[in-house]
Amino acid sequence: ICQKREQGARDLPVTPLRVAIYTPQVVSSRHGGTTFTLNVMSVLAREGLDLRTFSAQETNIPAVDSYHGGAESLTPVSVEAESLTLNAPGSFQLILPDTRFSLRLRFDQILQAIDAYSPDVVIFVGFMSPLAFKFYEHYPVVGLSVHALPPVAPVDVWLSADPQRSVVHWSGVPAPQIFPFSFRFWPAGQATPVDRSSIDLPADATVLVTAGFRLSAEITAPWSERVLAFIEAHTDVHWLLIGGAEELSPAVLPQHPRIHRLPPQPRLETWLAMCDIYLNPPRIGGGGALAMAMEQGLAVLTFANSDG
Secondary structure (H helix, E strand, O other): OOOOOOOOOOOOOOOOOEEEEEOOOOOOOOOHHHHHHHHHHHHHHHOOOEEEEEOOOOOOOOOHHHHOOOOOOOOOOOOOHHHOOOOOOOOOEEEOOOOOOOHHHHHHHHHHHHHHHOOOEEEEEOOOOHHHHHHHHHOOEEEEOOOOOOOOOOOOEEEEOOOOOOOOOOOOOOOOEEEEOOOOOOOOOOOOOOOHHHHOOOOOOEEEEEEEOOHHHHOOOOHHHHHHHHHHHOOOEEEEEEEOOOOOOOOOOOOOOOEEEEOOOOOHHHHHOOOOEEEOOOOOOOOHHHHHHHHOOOEEEOOOOOOO
């Protein structure tokens, strides 16, 4: 990747590589893009590389209500600094702008900060960002997508979990080289299961579980109808929804004595550990909840070519 086509590309230095990581949004360790970023940072810090991480906090837009173009809205989220920890010894610098300023100004500030750092390589952890095009003009760029698809951005190398798949050629974006890379998640080990009696689940029930912050938009018919029919046909089955399921329309998923809805849980792995099957709705994502469920020994059911 250091053989960039542009003039002035540098050879690999003798000193430790200077690595800049950019991710569009930093939130907390429960946020997929933040988690992937922390994991990459942990690996690089453990290797003793010179490392700085940047984010323009792209979804934090002042007066966000003025930007709505449809029915959906963005809820500004704050950074949970206490959760931004590495999984390995080492330190890091995280450069975040003041979100009271415009996004355009923050883009400029981050670009100036990265140029001042003068990295040997930029790692883009995300799916899309206007800044990725600027990085590509000046630096070798490695892309770690937060989805199962390559990023919708120019990168020299795509870290792909499935190198046998053909690369999606996004219109106007050069095709990256594929490098096999399946190391997205940091092992956490077996968790102590939540006691089923705490939510009135029978000890001998077969428990399906689905987790996510956007379940109210992701659980739709006819998928929900098929799951509901399965529950009706099997009286020992309970379905646990963890996350944003409270706003689900009764027309999509009516109230049911064996469907349990919980808000997001800070230690999701303890809830997964007491379930039997992870049931994934039709969605495109990074597969974080699926990976956590598999680590806890659950069987996972998902659609092909989608999340997980």
